Amino acid sequence: MRELIQLRYKLLWAKTRNRNGRIALFLTGYLLLIFFIAVLAAGGFSAGMVAIKEGHAELMASVVLGGLFVNGIISAALLGFGVNTEFSGAALRRYPLTARQRFLARHLIGVLDPIWFLILALESGLAFGLYVFGTASLTVGLFAVLVLVITNYLAARAVSLLIERVARLPGGSAVLLVLVSLFSFAGVIPALGIGHQLKPLLGILRLTPPAAAARLMLAGDLASFVPACSLLLSGLMLSAAAVLVLERLPVPSKASSGPAASTSGSLDRFASLFGLSIGPLLARFLRYYLRNNRIRAMYPLAIPTVGFLLVMNAAQRGSEILTFALGAFATLSFLSTAPMAVNPFGYEASGFRRHFLLPVAPGAPLRAASYASVLLGSLLIPVALLLWAAFAPVPLTPATLFMLFASGLTGLFFFNALAIWTALYGPRKVDYNSSFGNNLSLLGNVVFIGALLLCLAGPQALSHVVKRPALLAHWWVPGLAALVAIWFYRVTLSKGAVLFVRRRELMLQIIEGWN
Amino acid sequence: MSPAMEAISISNLRKNYGSVVAVEDLTLRVRAGTLFGFLGPNGSGKSTTIGCLTGLLDPTSGDMRLFGEPMTPSSAALKRRIGVMPENLALFEPLYAHEFLSFHARIFGLEEDTARRRTAELLEALELTDTRKQLSEFSAGMRKRIAFAAAVIHSPELLFLDEPFESIDPAGVALMKTWLRRFVDQGKTVFLTTHVLDTVERLCEEAAIITKPGKLVWQGDITALSRDGSIKADGCEFDALEPLFLHLTGEKYTQLEWL
Numbered sequence: 001m002r003e004l005i006q007l008r009y010k011l012l013w014a015k016t017r018n019r020n021g022r023i024a025l026f027l028t029g030y031l032l033l034i035f036f037i038a039v040l041a042a043g044g045f046s047a048g049m050v051a052i053k054e055g056h057a058e059l060m061a062s063v064v065l066g067g068l069f070v071n072g073i074i075s076a077a078l079l080g081f082g083v084n085t086e087f088s089g090a091a092l093r094r095y096p097l098t099a100r101q102r103f104l105a106r107h108l109i110g111v112l113d114p115i116w117f118l119i120l121a122l123e124s125g126l127a128f129g130l131y132v133f134g135t136a137s138l139t140v141g142l143f144a145v146l147v148l149v150i151t152n153y154l155a156a157r158a159v160s161l162l163i164e165r166v167a168r169l170p171g172g173s174a175v176l177l178v179l180v181s182l183f184s185f186a187g188v189i190p191a192l193g194i195g196h197q198l199k200p201l202l203g204i205l206r207l208t209p210p211a212a213a214a215r216l217m218l219a220g221d222l223a224s225f226v227p228a229c230s231l232l233l234s235g236l237m238l239s240a241a242a243v244l245v246l247e248r249l250p251v252p253s254k255a256s257s258g259p260a261a262s263t264s265g266s267l268d269r270f271a272s273l274f275g276l277s278i279g280p281l282l283a284r285f286l287r288y289y290l291r292n293n294r295i296r297a298m299y300p301l302a303i304p305t306v307g308f309l310l311v312m313n314a315a316q317r318g319s320e321i322l323t324f325a326l327g328a329f330a331t332l333s334f335l336s337t338a339p340m341a342v343n344p345f346g347y348e349a350s351g352f353r354r355h356f357l358l359p360v361a362p363g364a365p366l367r368a369a370s371y372a373s374v375l376l377g378s379l380l381i382p383v384a385l386l387l388w389a390a391f392a393p394v395p396l397t398p399a400t401l402f403m404l405f406a407s408g409l410t411g412l413f414f415f416n417a418l419a420i421w422t423a424l425y426g427p428r429k430v431d432y433n434s435s436f437g438n439n440l441s442l443l444g445n446v447v448f449i450g451a452l453l454l455c456l457a458g459p460q461a462l463s464h465v466v467k468r469p470a471l472l473a474h475w476w477v478p479g480l481a482a483l484v485a486i487w488f489y490r491v492t493l494s495k496g497a498v499l500f501v502r503r504r505e506l507m508l509q510i511i512e513g514w515n
Numbered sequence: 516m517s518p519a520m521e522a523i524s525i526s527n528l529r530k531n532y533g534s535v536v537a538v539e540d541l542t543l544r545v546r547a548g549t550l551f552g553f554l555g556p557n558g559s560g561k562s563t564t565i566g567c568l569t570g571l572l573d574p575t576s577g578d579m580r581l582f583g584e585p586m587t588p589s590s591a592a593l594k595r596r597i598g599v600m601p602e603n604l605a606l607f608e609p610l611y612a613h614e615f616l617s618f619h620a621r622i623f624g625l626e627e628d629t630a631r632r633r634t635a636e637l638l639e640a641l642e643l644t645d646t647r648k649q650l651s652e653f654s655a656g657m658r659k660r661i662a663f664a665a666a667v668i669h670s671p672e673l674l675f676l677d678e679p680f681e682s683i684d685p686a687g688v689a690l691m692k693t694w695l696r697r698f699v700d701q702g703k704t705v706f707l708t709t710h711v712l713d714t715v716e717r718l719c720e721e722a723a724i725i726t727k728p729g730k731l732v733w734q735g736d737i738t739a740l741s742r743d744g745s746i747k748a749d750g751c752e753f754d755a756l757e758p759l760f761l762h763l764t765g766e767k768y769t770q771l772e773w774l
Contacts, residue, residue, distance in 0.1 A: 268617070280622040284607060284614075291609045291649075354605040356571045358622055359594040432609055433651075501588050505572060512603070 004095065008109050057130065061214035062205075064126050069152050069210045072119050076156035077163060111153045120149045127217055136218050140225070144216040147232050151209045154239035161246035167293060167435040168251060176297070176435065209235035274371065277360045281368035288347065289372050293435040294339045299376065302336035303384055309456065320463040322394055322403075323471060326478065327459035329404045330411030332384055333377030334419075334451055341377075341419040342444040344369035345511055347432040352511045356504055363497020366420065370493065374416050381408035394468075399475040406478035411455065413485035417492040418447045424499050427510050521583065522547040522673050522704035523568065528577035530563050530729070537563040538729030541577070545721070547672075550695060550705045552715035552722035552737070554756075556764050560729030561708040562602050565675050568706075569599050581673060595623055598671035602678050602708075604662040608651035612643045612661055615650060616668055623669035630668075637664040640690070655682040663691060667698075674698065676707040680714060692718055712756040716740055722756070724763050732763045 092102045127141030166172040205211055212231035219225040271283035289295050306328045313324045334341070345352050345365075355365040385405060389396055426443025440448060523545035530538040538560040545551045555561050566572035568579055570588045579586050584593055607615055613634055620630030638644055641660040645653075650661060659682050666674060674695075680688045695705050695718065709715060715722055716737060723734040733748055737756065745752045746759060753759040 268621075276621070276624070280618050284610065284618055287614065288607075288609055348607070350601070350603040350605045351607045352605075353571055353601060353603075354607065356588060357569055357594065357599045357601070357605070359591040359624070360622065361591065362589045504588070508571075 004092070004105050005109055005112055008113075058214050058218055061126060061130065061217055062211045065123060065148060065210035065213050066205070066208065068119050068122055069148070069155075069208075072115070072149075072152040073156045073159055075115055076113075076153070077159040107153075107157075110157065111150060116149055116153055119152065120145065123148060123213075130217055140219065141217040144213040144232060147236055148209055148213040151232070151236045151239050154236070154243050155209075158239060158242040158246055161243065161249075163435065165246070165249060165251060207231065209239075274368075277364055278368050278371070281358075281360065281365055282371055285344065285369050285372035286375070288344075288432075289337060289340055289376055292340055292347070292432060295337060295376075297435070298339065299336045299380075302332055302380055303387065305335070306332050306384070307387065320468060322400060322468060323459045323463040323466065324456075325388070325392075325404060325459075326407040327455040329381070329384060329408040331415075331451060331455035333380050333408055333412040334415035336380055337373040337377050338415070338419070338448050338451070339440065341370070341373035341416060342422040342440060342447055343426070343428055343430065344373070344423055345507060346428045346430045346439075346441075348511060349429065349432075350512055353508060356501075361497075362501040363493075366423070366496050366500040367493055369423070370416055370420055370496075373419065374412060374489075377412050377416070381405065381412070384408065397472075399472055403471075403475050403478045406482040409482040410478060410485040411451075413482070413489040415447070415451050417485070417489040418451070420492050420496045422447050424496055424503055424507075427507050429511050429513050520547050521545065522549075522581065523551075523706060524578075524580040524583070525564070525568070526578040528564065528567060528579060528729075529575045530560070530567055530572060531575045536728045538567070538574075541725065541729050541731055543723055543731060543734065545704065545706060547582075547704050548699060548702045549721050550699045550719045551707070552719035553706060553708045553725070554710075554712070554715065554722055554760060555708075555725040555729075556727065557710075559725050559727045559764075561725065562677055564725075564729060565599070565601075565677055565706075565708070569597065569675055570594060571601075595669070596671055597673045597675065598666035598669065599675045600662045600666040600677060600679055604658055606650045606658060606662060609649055611646060611649055612638060612653075613646065615661060616664055619665045620668050625669055633668050637668060641687070656684060656687065659683050660687060667694070671703070673704045673706065676705065678709055679707055680709060680711060712760060716756050724760055726764045733759070 092105060095102075095105075097105060123145040124142060127136070127138065127145050130136040131138040131141055163176055166176055169175075209232055212228050212235060215224065215228035216232055219228050267286050268280070268283045271286065272279040274282050310321065310325055310328055313321055340347065345355075358365075385401060385408075388404060389401070392400075394400070422441070422443045426441035428439070428441035428444065430439040438445065521544055523543065525541055525543040528538055528541040529536070541560070541564060553561055553564070563572065567574045568581065568586060570586055570590060570593075573588070581593055581597065584590070586593055607618070610618070616634040616637060617630055620633055621627070625633065641664055643653075643657060643660060643664070650658060653661065659679070663676070663679060666676070679691065683691070692714075699705055707715075707719070720736065720738050721734070722737045724732050726732050735746065735748065737746065739746050740755065745754050746756075747753075748759055749762065751762065753762070
């Protein structure tokens with residue numbers, strides 16, 4: 001088992017040999033430094049000191065531990081940090097281990113992953129802070145931290161297993177993304193003014209492992225130690241039981257959840273309108289988009305997400321909502337297809353090389369991939385306009401409709417043009433079937449997050465400078481922006497086609513994983 | 516051999532990956548209408564040569580022609596005349612088998628009716644009739660059959676097959692061999708790489724052996740093996756391809772006493 005743990009770290013180190021690995025190593029080092037500072041400054045001493053001086057030590061400790069607990073689950077289960085398939089139960093079968101040893105090895109490797117050391121360091125900082133500035137026992141504090149980290153690992157593992165199984169069910173990815181979105185939007189509950197109605201629910205949080213660990217850290221006598229310790233250990237046992245049960249549940253077959261093979265002729269007929277050279281490629285890329293778990297989850301959620309943000313802003317900004325809507329419409333069409341649009345070839349593995357064996361014009365696959373994203377994104381604009389017409393909190397005029405339509409087109413073509421450059425200069429080998437985790441390259445992240453920030457924060461800044469009457473007086477500006485975006489897209493397609501052929505060997509190396 | 520009769524003509528091909536030389540000064544001619552075996556040890560540059568010949572890779576230097584025409588990444592008309600089964604198969608995995616073959620048929624210019632008929636016939640013949648599975652869910656052998664079907668669906672004049680028989684069951688291999696023989700009988704050309712030398716002996720008419728890094732060490736007629744029982748090369752006589760291969764490539768069997 002020691003050799004397996006060493007192997008895990010050797011593989012982590014091996015990943016740093018490629019360019020992306022070095023970038024990751026740099027970022028990890030940078031983050032580690034920040035975490036180290038955080039341990040000393042905020043996570044540990046400061047939190048402990050503030051907690052005790054304010055007289056809310058237990059509450060402060062619960063909040064810090066609860067935040068780290070949730071972060072641990074998100075990092076491991078949703079963002080994909082931690083142990084991967086090399087150490088799955090099936091992969092460990094190649095080693096001379098019994099079933100029990102494999103089980104132990106898998107979880108030992110899992111809990112000794114660097115991510116849990118980081119969390120352990122932060123939580124130990126808090127225990128140390130409480131010990132230095134208060135009357136808490138360091139031994140008990142460290143014991144609580146250790147149990148909490150193991151519980152956190154098991155909870156993250158249980159969530160991962162649950163996601164894996166639900167994602168394989170028909171419509172499972174969409175269900176999961178709705179849940180994640182709801183979880184993300186929990187932060188805006190205070191803005192909705194319903195926080196006080198949810199107060200009784202907060203009592204449940206006192207029964208969670210982080211709250212139990214916080215109480216245990218501050219337990220001054222046996223009477224408070226025993227219940228807190230029992231609660232914390234119960235959390236550990238429950239998490240372990242959840243992992244055991246979920247690991248034994250059969251994984252639903254993907255074959256039975258796939259779409260019927262005989263119903264896809266309409267895509268070919270539609271795509272054939274684009275000509276004999278592009279048509280078959282376009283139909284193929286449309287299938288890639290429509291069968292991908294991430295796109296199937298994000299596409300139907302794009303309009304509700306943007307609608308939700310608009311409703312939130314309508315409450316706060318009143319008549320300046322139009323400015324915000326212009327930004328929201330610009331991001332709408334791109335948001336729905338972005339995970340694949342910024343890296344369409346990264347999902348293909350060895351299939352990427354087939355593009356260059358086909359009797360088509362150089363760059364035709366790049367065009368087809370981008371057309372698929374533009375077509376799917378464009379369908380959302382009229383739907384969003386109809387919804388705006390039905391529910392808009394401001395008077396409906398032809399000028400506002402034109403502005404929103406033009407803004408949608410601007411975002412569609414501008415961001416899809418940027419996505420082409422990202423596909424060429426920042427491809428990344430990714431798993432087509434994965435549902436969660438950030439699988440974009442560094443450049444993909446910059447474009448995706450940048451697009452969101454630009455479209456959501458930009459209008460907010462603009463609304464301070466340009467008021468509604470001035471905005472309506474310049475109704476033609478979004479139209480001009482759309483024309484510029486279309487021109488930029490056309491130029492990008494033409495230049496990108498040449499670059500696609502010129503950079504193909506480099507892209508092959510990355511996408512097929514030669515390096 | 517006149518250029519008109521040459522399906523493949525390679526002159527002084529060199530391919531570098533950075534500082535690594537994958538193919539060095541390879542010169543080779545393949546007659547049209549032959550089943551040609553391209554042999555070499557692992558890492559000797561066979562797949563790289565096929566990559567350069569099919570427009571996938573840019574050669575560092577040298578000249579490559581198919582049917583007398585230079586091959587470049589933009590040679591769409593020339594690509595329509597060839598079929599390629601890459602070593603790593605290069606499948607579009609989220610597609611179903613019939614979608615993948617239809618895609619190939621259409622993009623290689625077949626009419627819709629012909630595409631539909633050939634797709635159905637190939638799926639039936641290669642026993643790829645499970646319509647519920649995407650390509651990623653097929654076994655290694657089935658995936659290889661699909662890659663083979665995609666390479667032949669448009670009836671190419673020249674077929675590149677990189678390790679075509681590995682992972683396929685004996686019945687599938689026998690079927691493919693029969694097809695390949697009939698294919699060549701029609702005047703078409705097959706350029707295949709394999710490590711199974713027995714197959715080359717029984718199937719091919721000509722063969723070439725290269726050694727690291729992509730250097731041609733022998734090319735000749737191997738029908739002499741079945742006709743005369745031996746081949747003469749390098750001043751020696753060989754009764755099979757294996758001893759000839761080992762002699763020319765310098766590959767040795769190392770004895771491990773403990774094994």
